Amino acid sequence: MRYLWFLLVLLPLFLLPFPFYLTLLNFFALSALVALSLYVLTGLAGMTSFAQAAFMGMGAYATALLTVKAGLSPWLGLLAGLLLSLLLALVLGGLTVRLKGHFLPLSTIAWQVALYILAGNLVGLTGGHTGITDLPPLTLFGYALDTGFRYALFSLFLLVLFLLALDNLRGSRLGRALLALRGDALAAASFGVDPARLRLQAFLLAGGMAGVAGFLYAHFLRFVNPTPFSLEASIKYLVMAVAGGVGTIPGVVLGAAFFTGLEDWLKDLLPLLLGRQGNYEVIGYGLILALILLLAPKGLWPLLAARLPRKEGRLPEAEPLPLAPPQGAKGEEVLRVEGLKKAFGGLLAVNGVSFALRRGEILALIGPNGAGKSTTFNLVTGTLIPDGGKVFLFGREVTGLAPFRIHRLGLGRTFQHPHLFPELSVLENAALGTYARTRAGFFRVLLGLHRKEEDQALATAYRALKRVGLESLAWERAERLTVGQQRLLEIARLLASGAAVLLLDEPGAGLRAGEKRELAHLLRSLAKEGYTVLLVDHDMDLIMGLADRVVVMNYGEKIAEGTPAEVQRNPLVRAAYLGEEVA
Incomplete structure (x- = not known):
């Protein structure tokens, strides 16, 4: 059943006559990838981060600098962006994952704002708020991904690979341990989990995923400036994940799809209703999120899933781990x-x-x-x-x-x-x-x-x-x-x-x-x-x-x-x- 996610890759075929919706589909794929990084952090490990857009920005700027200013291959830009995102996650995670309560999200806000300001002021390196333009298109097997249709096929295929990988994570010793950490770190430590180490690994995975999304974003628009990597963007991705159901993979994807479409609709509708231009969609986000959380505190997907037939698990057929009865003389x-x-x-x-x-x-x-x-x-x-x-x-x-x-x-x-x-x-x-x-x-x-x-x-x-x-x-x-x-x-x-x-x-x-x-x-x-x-x-x-x-x-x-x-x-x-x- 989990391989049904590959049906997402067929969506560009149906939207081929509609270039605008192909663009929207690409934005959905990129948003879903960042929101999935929050599934790892918040849904599994119970940590809240407002810095995912900063990791995304690291991936975007790394590939922009290497391809535009150094003339290197975009795929080297992917590698560099991934490494820089992981390095930022290592530094940020190493300093913050041991924090508890509200201190962790507050510290990620501080890092997010600092990096946004830095990107806007390093004019000689990043171009400031004007940004870096003319990024080359990605080329795969000799084909340039220079149309919305081709890019949607590629971005959705990558999204599905990440979906399957995270499904593997949820059904593993690490997924169970992360959920245990979210609920009770003391109990998790009592059966062998190193809380600080595992949280840092989750932080690295989430940062790397957001960095890949930044790479894809940069080569889709072929332009990079600080605006898409602001605190507001980080909040938007968190809203997507929470509204859909941050504790489930389908919920995160549903939230990303819902708010990607909603954002475009609100940008067109609200100025007409209010009679003036402005970023009123942010207000709409807040009202709609409040309504969703009032009606479905765990998100939209858990509300829908409760009406689906319950799937019975499969009993294990493998040989158990070797039984090692206690060794030694009785009474020692x-x-x-x-x-x-x-x-x-x-x-x-x-x-x-x-x-x-x-x-x-x-x-x-x-x-x-x-x-x-x-x-x-x-x-x-x-x-x-x-x-x-x-x-x-x-x-x-x-x-x-x-x-x-x-x-x-x-x-x-x-x-x-x-x-x-x-x-x-x-x-x-x-x-x-x-x-x-x-x-x-x-x-x-x-x-x-x-x-x-x-x-x-x-x-x-x-x-x-x-x-x-x-x-x-x-x-x-x-x-x-x-x-x-x-x-x-x-x-x-x-x-x-x-x-x-x-x-x-x-x-x-x-x-x-x-x-x-x-x-x-x-x-x-x-x-x-x-x-x-x-x-x-x-x-x-x-x-x-x-x-x-x-x-x-x-x-x-x-x-x-x-x-x-x-x-x-x-x-x-x-x-x-x-x-x-x-x-």
Whole structure:
């Protein structure tokens, strides 16, 4: 079905008698390409950029300078424009992708305005606002692309190639990871994603796409000046993507088509209605966008797609990734915590906590609310950096390492509240766990060379779902699961990740009695296979019937450690839980 995009290439044949509409079709192709770069940034990675027109300008000016002033081939101009766009994306992304909230879009606005002003004032290089004229036409296989029809065939063909490449990206480990980053960067890091690195790669891809669009724009008009690469242009491309549905590829294309046609219509209609000339289409944009977002908050395409029949996914038939059961002797030490300390201002949340975890055992970390259990979890997994103490995993010190690095050494975790991604299916949520076990990068993914590995990842995720009893829900959206099923899905994601040490934060919360029994049976069977489990829970019946050993915390300190029977008799534990006085 995805190859139906090639039908776009047939449009110039139907519009051949109408030169004006062929020109409009070319502008649609170029706008759609820039809007698709925003699908990568905003739709997948959750970043907002107002600098896409600046990347486009880099591609346009690079080819204009090389072809007009240096007399080189336009195809060398494409290469130069792509390299300059990537360089700008690397600099801009390296400085801004770590920013959060409104700081990222504000910083891209600053860069966009600065580059626009620079292009207008470097008269000796760029021609200022007069621009650079007489760019040569593109020549392909001996044919000059010097008519609207020929150029439309070429630009639409390139657009379709990018559409297919981005469809490959969405259905890959990188696409899932980008969506996870958009929803919850902490959860993404917990299964092996490096947030800063992946966001920068997405920024580079989006910048490169906009740079290619700038190259095409320059050789279509054969003239370049700063006006098409202004902040207003960047806003226009963002409006296209958001109005159509920035989270979907068809939505972005629909938005580009709708606003390309709308812009021309408004430019003709509004001066007639208002009786004077001016850029009134900008006002029209704003009003129409507001109306669309009121009626369809997610964009036009999701509103239309909700009325289409739901497509059932295909269950993976490939062999799963090799199952690597935990290696080593039962009872050997796999995790050791020595004197962990963490203070938040004047509050000492964790004070000198030490314990060890042995292969194949289930160790429970318990204590009253506010005892410091979750903080200890976060210190062990790298979410927080300790003020003192050390953490060792399989004999290697991991104190202060980033969560994604600790995960790749064999430690996985769940969270106090399920950290799932509602827009993904149950199978895709489980497949997120395979991120660190798979290797396909952007180049392989965009070219579709990741299919075998992707099928293996999905098969691995399906095997993990079967293990926890959720295989019948593989293609349901995760948001439709009960709380108990969400807890099991988090465990399935851990199993798909291949982690040998499993840290479970309140896995029994929200589960019914029968679900808790099933959970206990699952954890016991995993421990027998050599998995090691550290869990926090407030359900004492579950803990005392499941754990091999128990560590008890109170006011940030460890007050007891031993078997369930031993800690139940400990007077300090009874005082902490029951308020009994210590003799």
